[in-house]
Amino acid sequence: MYLTEELAAKGKVARGYVGRAMKRVEDPRLIKGIASYVDDLKIPGMLYAQFVRSPHAHAEIKSILTDGAKVLPGLVGIFTGADLNDKLGTIPCASPISGGRSPQHTVLAGKRVYFVGHPVAVVVAETRAIARDAVDLVDVDYEPLPAVMDPEKALQEDSALTHPELGTNVAFIWKLPAGDVDAAFKEADKVFKLRTVQPRVTPMAIEPRGCVASWHAGESSLTLWTSTQVPHLVRTLLPDLIRIPENKLRIVTPEVGGGFGSKLNLYAEEVVISHLAMRLERPVKWIEGRRENAATTIHGRDQVAESEIAIRNDGTVLAIRSKIIADVGSYCQLLTPAIPTLTGLMLCGCYKLKAVLAEVTGVHTNKMSTDAYRGAGRPEATYMIERIMDLVAGELGMDQVQVRLKNMPQPTEFPFNTATGLTYDSGNYQAALAKAQDLAEWPKLLQERETARKEGRLFGIGLSTYVEICALGPSKIMAAGGWEWGCVRIEISGKVTVITGATPHGQGQETSFAQIAADWLGIPMEDIVVLRGDTATAHFGRDTYGSRATALGGTAIVMSIEKIIEKAKKLAAALLNSKPEEIEFENGKFFVKGKLEETIEWGRLASEAYIAKNLPPGLEPGLEASSFFEPSNCTFPFGTHIVAVDVERDTGHVNILKYVAVDDCGKQVNPLLVEGQVQGGITQSLGTALMERTVYDESGQLLTGEFMDYAIPRAPDIPEYILGSTETPSPSNPLGVKGVGEAGTIGATPAIANAVIDALSPLGIRHLDLPFTPERVWRAMKEKEARS
């Protein structure tokens, strides 16, 4: 299964790495415990910072007394908003909606705090322990104010205000009128309503955030090591905030211990720590604790939607009108407003709706901001449309598969234009559905359900046929460039260095990008090193999020190699006394057409290129090229997930009996890594479906502030996944890949939800919202029993 051993046996393999399941190049350092994450860095003279954070959801700061802390030996300084806010810029939102109203997001709280965990002051000390002691000795006097916690009540006229100076809790309103909605509703045989609630969830990467900043006084430059998905975006945004030029700032991401969107941001702490390193002229480290992570790293989802659905009696879904309330929390972070708009854009799912009217109202509350959490808007859309499909089936007495087939575009209809204005690049939704049914042994599953129901057991089958949007994306739809950058250098020895701007945080790009480069160059993978995560080496990049790295970053590498081959042909022609147009390149060898007996390999070409004594006139020395890949469109992966569950009547506990997923992410570079992404994605989504919910109480206290209170799936919670795939290449990039980082997360929740509700349907339960905790399911069953 793994190529490394095979390679040794066969000798050098020219092409054929892409498409193979291969173990990862990055793993040895990780399994030996010798890799470096941010907290593993130690710089001589390094200081430690800790933040003083608000225990209140909304309060006025009356005073901050630091005298008690200042006497601690080893304390270096304490800085409040009054000390820092006017010296630093405000935290940016890169996706504002026109007409939206949001407050200035200063790095530390000013006169008020707006959520539990809001940083009020920062202490810096010689050791971590002293910094922690000092935090406890800072005495902040708060005058609590009414907290705005319920986004729907926040829209009522008599509601308290999250930010009184704005005069409203509405952060923004975004409308997507697509197609003639009124006409579609007139055409309908039936119209029904659905309210869906997507709870707030906490990303909970196992490595919390953290950073180390070091000021180099001699060069007036700063290096920031930070646990982020987006070092290049940080480098674009941070200079203005800390008042240094971009070319004096270097961002390094060492190993990053998971992101899932939660590290796709510029956070206040990164700005403050950078500033302190400059101000104190000593390196400063800050490492987030788990409670801080739960309270002050972005949350996900948190949408309530009231939808009306227009259908025909034959099962055709004509149109959806949906009013979505998105609880954005206290501030709009980098992509906060963009997330629910993506929900609106993807509301058609993989179906041929005629029209959609989506109205998103972003509401400020006294909570942590929501932003991109794995799937970012698409799980919300998929949950809605896939619940709708099951409800349509129920309404019309149709089969849940037939209603989906009825509404899907045919494979011949691609590229397919949706009512919401997107162009789905390629697809064969029916094939993925059929394969999943096959793997699930569908007829047998139906039989099992029938038998179970006769025996009085609550057995349910659910499916979701999802489509998502990846490889974000063309620059015209992105806030700051949707391209990706790559560089390939044939070193003087013939070894190859690949540099990517698509900085990974666990996805395995050091392996998959080496596979791609090895195939295109016709050399063994072992001769390639992939560098990432340092803006001093990866000069450009838009980084890793939105399942974009392979489609865009991989293509930038291929483009660079194509440029190098073009140049190498000129050099080879000179060395072979021929013309460039006569030179062919195959399996790592250059030769004159038809003359395979005399070939030149990369090693010789490289030394000739750099030693540069035999270059043809006009040819520059060196063999290096870099490229920006600007995609023409996003990609649209899809698939079908099928789930069978039973629900325990006495406890409400949901058991997953079978889980089948067929995902189509286009061409697969490394099927082993694809499988890992899918399994991980499904498991996160299983958490969303069955156990996860971020809970604030009425006064704004965060009740799910750590792993003790916030359940994420554990090993015994996971079924044996049955995975399959179909492969529909994307026409949007030369690799034909679509992306797979979020697919599992998008497909799974609605499939599980549909299965649970199907199991409960004999009790007359038509809809229930996430998460299906035993308590929630048990209460729903009891309520039905009490009524009947």
Next chain:
Amino acid sequence: MKTPVKIRVNGTLRESEVEPRLLLVQFLREVCGLTGTHIGCETGVCGACTILVDGQAVKSCTMLAVQADGSEVTTVEGLSRNGKLHPVQEGFWECHGLQCGYCTPGMIMTAVHFLERNASPSRDEIRHALYGNLCRCTGYSHIIDAVEHAAKKGKT
């Protein structure tokens, strides 16, 4: 006030004067410079800091360095012998049992201790053995494969 401790870590005796409140995980990371043991929660839930203390898997954020005085400690850095990976490490590599790698050292140490007690576990037994170690990337499937692989490898 500092207290002297003597702890044998991966076969090397480490003597140091530490604050009584210093966690064992901090002792390993800051005093010994062994940063393979990670901190994910400091409440004993996530298991990223799992090590072996006198042969038992222990979450080193729930133990003080002074409590480990006189103990034998093994961390992930001490697993491979003469440049050869431990079968559990090999299993994680072969089966893609890690993505970001942050939970991995703790997972590996838990699995090492588990396989010492149960050399031929079922997949269900493996799941339950890993209950105290959280992973947010892999979805556990490949981790279970990895431990199974190690168990098989251990027998041959």
